Amino acid sequence: MNYEKQINNKIKTEVLVIGGGSAGSMAAIASGKEGRKTLLVERYGFLGGTSTTILDTFYGFYIPGTSNRKVVGGIPDILLEKLHQRKAMLLRPNTYGAGTGVTYDPEILKVVWEELVNEANVDILLHSFVADVVMEGKKIRGVIVVNKSGFTLVEADVVIDASGDADVTALAGYPYDGIGSHIPVQSLTTTFRVGNVDEQRTKLFNKNQMWDWMKEANQSGKYFLPREEGSVHITTLPGVMATNMVRLAIPDPTNIIELSKAEILGRRQALEYFRFMKDYLPGYENSVFLNFSTQIGVRETRRIIGEYTLTKEDVLEARKFEDAIVLCGAPIEDHHNQTGTKWEYLPADETYQVPYRCLIPKDSVNLLVAGRCLSATHDAHASVRSMGQCMGMGQAAGIAASLAFENNCRPLDISIEMLQDKLRSYGAILEG
Numbered sequence: 377m378n379y380e381k382q383i384n385n386k387i388k389t390e391v392l393v394i395g396g397g398s399a400g401s402m403a404a405i406a407s408g409k410e411g412r413k414t415l416l417v418e419r420y421g422f423l424g425g426t427s428t429t430i431l432d433t434f435y436g437f438y439i440p441g442t443s444n445r446k447v448v449g450g451i452p453d454i455l456l457e458k459l460h461q462r463k464a465m466l467l468r469p470n471t472y473g474a475g476t477g478v479t480y481d482p483e484i485l486k487v488v489w490e491e492l493v494n495e496a497n498v499d500i501l502l503h504s505f506v507a508d509v510v511m512e513g514k515k516i517r518g519v520i521v522v523n524k525s526g527f528t529l530v531e532a533d534v535v536i537d538a539s540g541d542a543d544v545t546a547l548a549g550y551p552y553d554g555i556g557s558h559i560p561v562q563s564l565t566t567t568f569r570v571g572n573v574d575e576q577r578t579k580l581f582n583k584n585q586m587w588d589w590m591k592e593a594n595q596s597g598k599y600f601l602p603r604e605e606g607s608v609h610i611t612t613l614p615g616v617m618a619t620n621m622v623r624l625a626i627p628d629p630t631n632i633i634e635l636s637k638a639e640i641l642g643r644r645q646a647l648e649y650f651r652f653m654k655d656y657l658p659g660y661e662n663s664v665f666l667n668f669s670t671q672i673g674v675r676e677t678r679r680i681i682g683e684y685t686l687t688k689e690d691v692l693e694a695r696k697f698e699d700a701i702v703l704c705g706a707p708i709e710d711h712h713n714q715t716g717t718k719w720e721y722l723p724a725d726e727t728y729q730v731p732y733r734c735l736i737p738k739d740s741v742n743l744l745v746a747g748r749c750l751s752a753t754h755d756a757h758a759s760v761r762s763m764g765q766c767m768g769m770g771q772a773a774g775i776a777a778s779l780a781f782e783n784n785c786r787p788l789d790i791s792i793e794m795l796q797d798k799l800r801s802y803g804a805i806l807e808g
């Protein structure tokens with residue numbers, strides 16, 4: 377499409393980051409800290425992506441098992457410290473599942489993301505959607521951003537696609553996997569929060585008991601609970617509980633017609649789970665419904681085809697790589713589109729390394745990705761997608777983009793040694 381007539385604004389930057397989620401915000405912060413002129417473009421009016429629209433617990437910082445080892449560090453630690461200072465976080469020890477979770481107040485996190493981005497001198501465009509790319513051969517010259525001010529052409533030396541859905545990668549014509557492949561993408565979840573809960577009384581039942589009651593309620597025919605499992609957990613706010621129960625499967629969450637239907641069904645399902653909670657769960661008798669997630673939670677869409685694709689074997693055999701940028705010990709947690717969830721663990725206390733090459737789309741010239749759209753198979757993705765790892769990837773992508781700019785080279789051609797030295801100087805954990 378020819379936008380020349382509509383473009384009423386032009387911006388030039390050194391590093392452009394699309395998507396202000398855990399990966400993108402961290403990438404922009406790292407690039408800004410490295411002294412690059414950096415612009416962060418986000419479609420919502422606040423930062424955080426899934427971390428502030430849907431969730432309240434970072435997984436991936438700690439590995440499951442008894443050692444409780446912390447495996448993500450660096451700039452993400454500054455974020456945790458800021459939440460701690462504001463008394464807006466707590467640790468939820470968990471030897472099973474994905475390990476100890478860092479539960480935070482998502483409203484405070486919005487401000488913490490902004491603080492970090494501002495401190496790194498990053499420019500931000502909120503309420504701005506990337507609708508297209510302008511190519512020069514295989515190179516991305518810039519992107520077209522649409523917002524209330526009209527159409528803006530943002531030209532950039534290096535682009536980081538942290539849109540979750542790999543929007544920029546797809547628009548640029550680079551190959552991807554995920555949607556459209558023979559393995560269905562993971563299911564979607566509308567999260568919701570409940571207030572005025574008697575926390576003492578909730579200790580009268582455990583998860584298994586709750587799942588039995590869900591089955592009973594479903595079999596009675598009086599409730600519609602497609603997932604007879606799921607979880608509810610404490611938050612940083614007294615008497616407020618957060619849930620992960622709703623489950624919906626659609627073939628392509630980037631298909632806006634399917635996604636629109638899922639949003640509506642997700643909220644309907646959430647109210648049904650709340651009705652069940654009030655009727656069955658001790659402590660919820662006088663509870664009130666507080667809020668739905670800002671949008672339905674999308675776990676998986678496009679995964680880029682990168683210079684390397686992380687595999688199930690890499691995960692379960694705890695493999696190591698020379699171009700490691702992040703560690704991960706999280707199990708494969710596949711919320712497949714049937715009713716259950718499949719868990720597969722690494723050997724006890726082990727971690728695998730995420731290679732830098734997973735962030736570089738094949739055949740690209742000046743593009744990196746970070747976050748859940750990395751190059752990984754469906755199974756490996758189900759392990760590496762936690763927000764701790766997304767932040768780690770973002771941190772690495774931001775530094776790598778800066779190195780590519782400084783050396784006037786492709787992200788693929790930067791010195792891995794320099795990238796890893798810089799990561800370590802920030803406190804990133806690369807070995808273990």
Ligand SMILES: Cc1cc2nc3c(=O)[nH]c(=O)nc-3n(C[C@H](O)[C@H](O)[C@H](O)COP(=O)(O)OP(=O)(O)OC[C@H]3O[C@@H](n4cnc5c(N)ncnc54)[C@H](O)[C@@H]3O)c2cc1C
Nearest residue numbers: 395397398399419425426435506539540673674747748763
């Ligand atoms: C229901 C659910 C439960 C989960 N539970 C946990 C959990 O408890 N703990 C955990 O650690 N992980 C959990 N995960 C996984 C984790 O949250 C995600 O994998 C991770 O947050 C992805 O981060 P990201 O930065 O890659 O993407 P996102 O956080 O999705 O960020 C992408 C950003 O890009 C923006 N964007 C997208 N397209 C455009 C565009 N074209 N133009 C401009 N902006 C755009 C979006 O608005 C968003 O801000 C869960 C995921 C889901 C869906």
